[in-house]
Amino acid sequence: MKKTIEDIIEKLKKQVRHNLIIINQNENIISDLSNHPDSVPQMAAYRKYYEENKNLLAENNDFTNLQLTLFNFLKKYRHSELLNDETSLDEVDTKQDPEYVFELTVTGKIPFNHKHPFFENKDFFSQLLMHFEKTEQYEKCKELIEVKKVLR
Numbered sequence: 001m002k003k004t005i006e007d008i009i010e011k012l013k014k015q016v017r018h019n020l021i022i023i024n025q026n027e028n029i030i031s032d033l034s035n036h037p038d039s040v041p042q043m044a045a046y047r048k049y050y051e052e053n054k055n056l057l058a059e060n061n062d063f064t065n066l067q068l069t070l071f072n073f074l075k076k077y078r079h080s081e082l083l084n085d086e087t088s089l090d091e092v093d094t095k096q097d098p099e100y101v102f103e104l105t106v107t108g109k110i111p112f113n114h115k116h117p118f119f120e121n122k123d124f125f126s127q128l129l130m131h132f133e134k135t136e137q138y139e140k141c142k143e144l145i146e147v148k149k150v151l152r
Helices: 002-034 040-076 098-106 122-134 138-150
Strands: none
Touching (some): 002 040
């Protein structure tokens, strides 16, 4: 779901940029039309471009507010299981949030193997082992010990 929300944010950004290009083009046309305000057709065209810009600016305002809302949602719920269904180790900053990596490991979203960012960390391994002992998941304890044995 996180990827979907990020894709939506990106599409909204692109649309805002596109709208700004149109607004700038319309501003140039409006500027040219302002040089000859006496003509009725020019005044009608002026009003048309002015209204279009007004609508595009309102749309950009809505799109920007939606982007901000989605961004804040991602930031607030970044650890939510709903958002992190497809967790990748590339997305995890192990230096900032080792507890998050622990949660991902315990829930099985990232495997504890030689590629795990804390595979060589004895404290992390002990904490993981203790967690599985406390929750009486002895088969997980056995798996952890086997993984360490095989790779040594």
